[in-house]
Amino acid sequence: MQKLIIATKNKGKMKDFNQLFSKYGIEVLSLLDLEEDIPDIEETGDTFEENAAIKAEVIAKKFHLPVLADDSGLEVDALGGEPGVYSARYAGTHKDDNDNLHKVLEKMTGVKEEKRTARFVCVLALAQPEKATIYKRGECEGHIGVEPVGENGFGYDPIFIPNNYNKTMAELTSEEKNQISHRRNALIQLEEWIKEN
Numbered sequence: 001m002q003k004l005i006i007a008t009k010n011k012g013k014m015k016d017f018n019q020l021f022s023k024y025g026i027e028v029l030s031l032l033d034l035e036e037d038i039p040d041i042e043e044t045g046d047t048f049e050e051n052a053a054i055k056a057e058v059i060a061k062k063f064h065l066p067v068l069a070d071d072s073g074l075e076v077d078a079l080g081g082e083p084g085v086y087s088a089r090y091a092g093t094h095k096d097d098n099d100n101l102h103k104v105l106e107k108m109t110g111v112k113e114e115k116r117t118a119r120f121v122c123v124l125a126l127a128q129p130e131k132a133t134i135y136k137r138g139e140c141e142g143h144i145g146v147e148p149v150g151e152n153g154f155g156y157d158p159i160f161i162p163n164n165y166n167k168t169m170a171e172l173t174s175e176e177k178n179q180i181s182h183r184r185n186a187l188i189q190l191e192e193w194i195k196e197n
């Protein structure tokens, strides 16, 4: 395999995937890289697994090719697991990273450091023509800071401090993020398939 379509329009995820796939010599294409205009796919599921499968299967059927999709988000323990599968639209359907992270910070006002535990979750769905969809889940544990710090990454990275670090995910280089991230932890479980295909 020289190229793989990833059923996403998220440029932050694609930056991660570009780097994660480069070691296999595979070029990844997002839905924004295709000639054709692909309409937004509605994420109607209640779980990361369902939403990842919807995205991967719609595009795999359309092109008759293997397609990977990523559904991911932030689970904050003090918020009962929110924003979870609603991470992208937490502060509204306009899907703004800055509004979303400020909504989390606001809801966490006054919550003490030891109660600010959280994790990033990434579920990858690999859909292949005539085959059952394969799922892999990766997580990254950490806690929520009190203000946004750092310029790298995307989404909730500026408020997420990974375990064993004293800086946010947005202060890590992309190489550093890609050694510990939920996305990396999910993708390494697909390594065998990647090498065989």
Ligand SMILES: O=c1nc[nH]c2c1ncn2[C@H]1C[C@H](O)[C@@H](COP(=O)(O)OP(=O)(O)OP(=O)(O)O)O1
Pocket (backbone or CB within 6 Å): 007, 008, 009, 010, 013, 043, 070, 071, 072, 073, 074, 087, 088, 089, 100, 120, 153, 154, 155, 156, 157, 169, 181, 183
């Ligand atoms: O490494 C990450 N660092 C920071 N934030 C992250 C990360 N990974 C996911 N997130 C957040 C961003 C978004 O609020 C949600 C994903 O939502 P999710 O529906 O999977 O993606 P999306 O709608 O942005 O793009 P698409 O569905 O086209 O892949 O979780």
Ligand SMILES: [Mg+2]
Pocket (backbone or CB within 6 Å): 043, 088
């Ligand atoms: Mg989405």
